[in-house]
Amino acid sequence: MEGSTMMVSSKNKKMGSSKEQLYHVIHKVPQGDTPYVKAKHAQLVQKDPEAAIVLFWKAINAGDRVDSAxxxxxxxxKQLNRSEEAIEAVKSFRGRCSKQAQESLDNVLIDLYKKCGKVDKQIDLIKRKLRLIYQGEIFNGKPTKTARSHGKKFQVSVKQETSRLLGNLGWAYMQKPNYLTAEVVYRKAQMIDPDANKACNLGLCLIKQGRYDDARSVLGEILRGQIPGSEDIRTRSRAERLLVELEAVQPPLELSDILGLDDDFVNGLDRLMNEWAPVRSKRLPIFEEISSFRDQLAC
Incomplete structure (x- = not known):
């Protein structure tokens, strides 16, 4: 009888443990009773962001998973429109984080600068990340890194990361607005790793410059499925809307009305890349392959 009771107790413990594990899997929260675990519970289960922030602060001060916290x-x-405060927090406490976390913290800062409208700071940080790529110092020297989106892990190559950063840089220049510089950067991004979303942005950039035929050509490639990602419904819908807007815009702008190149960056993007670092064995082939787009504009 006693042995039977012990077996039932052991079975109940296993069932309880299984339910607890299932709970954490469903809600995507870690197990434990630390400040960081409590913060994630407040964020994801209780849906109480203010309480989550307080607990994340406690986790950082306690040295509990500081990188993630x-x-x-x-x-x-950022979700609570406290981006300015978030920027200061990242700047103040990133010194407590590991070397491996610095790259992702830079990505967080780029998003925060974008949210706050700090375009120049966003541009400077993106350039710095591109410089690290050029020097072969990104991903801790590895060709790929593991990224996570919506709970799923996937691999990102250096080539993809370069194109992504250039896409972000192009959008930042669009906000200045410096459309000619944005065009140069977008075309560089498309040469490295083309996708339909950046092609839409390039089409918009060309419309802003009054270069309607060029814009029609780029947007048409999306609708004909000639660019990776063209099958995405939202991207195709955006391309269609841009084509409609294109037909309704004013006559082309005079050349004098178009903003010129950013002399500090794209006055020869290739030249600047050469200045970023001496020739090294780690130099990425993608930068060797990029020809001067400014010469193409002059033709």
Missing amino acids: LKDMAVVM
């Missing part, structure tokens, strides 16, 4: 806290602050 700082990044997660900044994301929650």
Whole structure:
């Protein structure tokens, strides 16, 4: 009888443990009773972002998963329109984070600068990340890194990361607005790793310059499925809307009305890339392959 009771007790413990594990899997929260675990529970289960921020602060001060706590806290602050505060937090406490976390913290800062409209700071940080790529110092020297989106892991190559950063840089220049510089950067991004979303942005950039035929050509490639990602419904819908807007725009702008190149950056993007670092064995082939787009514009 006693042995039977012990077996039932052991079975109940296993069932309880299984339910607890299932709970954490469903809600995508870690197990434990630390400040960081409590913060994630407040964020994802209780849906209480203010309480989550307080607990993330406690986790950082306690040295509990500081890398994740700082990044997660900044994301929650951004959602609450506290981006300025998040920027200061990342700058103040990133020194407590590991070397491996610095790259992702830079990505967080880029998003925060974008949210706050700090375009120049966003541009400077993106350039710095591109410089690290050029020097072969991104991904801790590895050709790929593991990224996570919506709970799923996937591999990102250096080539994809370069194109993504150039796409972000192009959009930042669009906000200045410096459309000619944005065009140069977008075309560089498309040469490295083309996708339909950046092609839409390039089409918009060309419309802003009054270069309607060029814009029609780029947007038409999306609708004909000639660019990776063209099958995405939202991207195709955006391309269609841009084509409609294109037909309704004013006559082309005079050349004098178009903003010129950013002499500090794209006055020869290739030249600047050569200035970023001496020739090294780690130099990426993608930068060797990029020809001067400014010469093409002059033709």
